[in-house]
Amino acid sequence: MTYEQTLAYLENLSKFGINLGMARIERLLELMQQPQRRFKTIHVTGTNGKGSTTAMVSAILTASGIKTGMYTSPHLVDYPERMLINGQEITKEEFAQAIHYTSRFVEQMLAAGFEQPTEFEVITAAAFYYFAAMGVEYAVIEVGLGGLLDSTNVVVPELAVITNVTLEHTDRCGSTIAEIARHKAGxxxxxxxxxTAARGEALALIRQTAAGKNAAVYSKDRDFTGRFKGLANGKQQVCIDAGELGRIETDLNLIGCHQLENSAVAVTVALILGTKDKRITAGTIQQALATVCWPGRFEIIAGEPVIVIDGAHNPDGARVLRQNLDQVFPGREVTFALGILRDKDVTGIIRELIRPVDTVVTVQPLSYRAATPEExxxxxxxxHVEAAAAIGSGIERAKYLAGSQGVVCVAGSLYLIGEARQIILKK
Structure with a gap:
C-alpha cells in the first residue's frame, strides 16, 4: 500500500464518521495480539491543552533517554504528524506500512461480520502496532474525543492526565460540565x-471517580502550582512547585499563560514518574521544556507584520488566546484571519476573542463542517469585517490591513491553521 493508496483508504473510512464505542477497537487489537500492552503509557485527555501537555511529557521522557512514542490528533498537514518517536515524525512510508498491516485485521473483522472500524480506530490501532514494533518504552497517548468511549481508552496507563474540563463536544459528551467530566474521568x-488541573464541579467528579478506583489524585493548587516569573529570550520563565515531589525552575519554550498550567501538569507527571525512574531528573525536565515545540498553538512567526497561529476552537481556548495576545503584544492592534467549524460555538468563540476595535477577515477552514466566511x-x-474567498487571500488581506507593524492572528480551527501555516511559511 503506497502513501497515496493509504490516503484513499482512510478517506473511505472517514465516511463512517465518529462512532464512539469500545467493541470495534477491542476486537481489532485482540486480532493484532494487543500491541498496546507491549509498552508503558501516559494517557492524556482534557478540553484544552492536552496536545501541548502530551508534547511536553513526551519531550521530557525523550530528554531522559527513554525511547518514547507520541500519538496525537488531528494532524495539521499530514497524517504522519500523529505518530512520533523521540520527537521525530514517522515517514509517509512507515505510516502507510502501519495502516496496511492494520487493514489486514480489519478485513478479518469484516469477514467475521463485525462492524466497520472508524478511521480514528484504525489509525489508533496502527499507532499501537508501530510503537510496539519499534520497541518504545513509553508512549504518551492523547485522547481523540472525551475519554470514556474513546478508542485510546484500551490502554492501562502508568498515569492518567486530565488537563481541564470545559464545555465542548456537547453533542457527544453531554451538555453540562458534570457530564463532560464524567466522560473524561472515564x-x-x-x-x-x-x-489534573480541573477545577470546581469537574474536579469533584474526578475525585469521586478516582476514589471508586483507589486512584490517587494530584490536583493543581493543592498538590502542585505554577508561577510565571517573566519573559526572556522568547521563552517564559516559570517555577513549578509540586511539594514533596520537587520544585523545578525552568525556561519554557511554549508561550502563553495557558502553557504555564500545562507545564505544571507535565512537570508533575514527570516528577511522579521520576520517583521510580531515576533517568528523569530536574536537568532533563529543564532541557525538554526549554526546547519543546508544538506547532500551531500560539506559534509566533516573526515578520512584518508578526503572525500568530493558534488552534483555539472553543470559547475557553479563545479567551486564553485573547489573554495571551494582550500579554505578549500589549497595546498593539490585532487583525484576525478567523475560520470556525459550523458545529462549534461560533458565537461564544467570537464573544471571547473579538473586540469592537478589531479588524477581522473571515475565511473557511478545510472541512465539510466549516461555516462559510459570510456566516x-x-x-x-x-x-472592520470582511469575508475572503480563500485562506491564502484572506491571510494576505489581513496582513495588508494590519500593516508592517501590526499583529495578525490566524485562529478558530485546527482545520484552518494547518493550511495557513503551510501558506505562511512558504512565503
Missing amino acids: IIKDNVPVV IAREIEAR
Whole structure:
C-alpha cells in the first residue's frame, strides 16, 4: 500500500464518521495480539491543552533517554504528524506500512461480520502496532474525543492526565460540565494515579471517580502550582512547585499563560514518574521544556507584520488566546484571519476573542463542517469585517490591513491553521 493508496483508504473510512464505542477497537487489537500492552503509557485527555501537555511529557521522557512514542490528533498537514518517536515524525512510508498491516485485521473483522472500524480506530490501532514494533518504552497517548468511549481508552496507563474540563463536544459528551467530566474521568483506571488541573464541579467528579478506583489524585493548587516569573529570550520563565515531589525552575519554550498550567501538569507527571525512574531528573525536565515545540498553538512567526497561529476552537481556548495576545503584544492592534467549524460555538468563540476595535477577515477552514466566511462575518461586531474567498487571500488581506507593524492572528480551527501555516511559511 503506497502513501497515496493509504490516503484513499482512510478517506473511505472517514465516511463512517465518529462512532464512539469500545467493541470495534477491542476486537481489532485482540486480532493484532494487543500491541498496546507491549509498552508503558501516559494517557492524556482534557478540553484544552492536552496536545501541548502530551508534547511536553513526551519531550521530557525523550530528554531522559527513554525511547518514547507520541500519538496525537488531528494532524495539521499530514497524517504522519500523529505518530512520533523521540520527537521525530514517522515517514509517509512507515505510516502507510502501519495502516496496511492494520487493514489486514480489519478485513478479518469484516469477514467475521463485525462492524466497520472508524478511521480514528484504525489509525489508533496502527499507532499501537508501530510503537510496539519499534520497541518504545513509553508512549504518551492523547485522547481523540472525551475519554470514556474513546478508542485510546484500551490502554492501562502508568498515569492518567486530565488537563481541564470545559464545555465542548456537547453533542457527544453531554451538555453540562458534570457530564463532560464524567466522560473524561472515564480514562481513570484502578490504582492508576491521576494528575489534573480541573477545577470546581469537574474536579469533584474526578475525585469521586478516582476514589471508586483507589486512584490517587494530584490536583493543581493543592498538590502542585505554577508561577510565571517573566519573559526572556522568547521563552517564559516559570517555577513549578509540586511539594514533596520537587520544585523545578525552568525556561519554557511554549508561550502563553495557558502553557504555564500545562507545564505544571507535565512537570508533575514527570516528577511522579521520576520517583521510580531515576533517568528523569530536574536537568532533563529543564532541557525538554526549554526546547519543546508544538506547532500551531500560539506559534509566533516573526515578520512584518508578526503572525500568530493558534488552534483555539472553543470559547475557553479563545479567551486564553485573547489573554495571551494582550500579554505578549500589549497595546498593539490585532487583525484576525478567523475560520470556525459550523458545529462549534461560533458565537461564544467570537464573544471571547473579538473586540469592537478589531479588524477581522473571515475565511473557511478545510472541512465539510466549516461555516462559510459570510456566516462567520454576520456574527461579528468589530471596526472592520470582511469575508475572503480563500485562506491564502484572506491571510494576505489581513496582513495588508494590519500593516508592517501590526499583529495578525490566524485562529478558530485546527482545520484552518494547518493550511495557513503551510501558506505562511512558504512565503
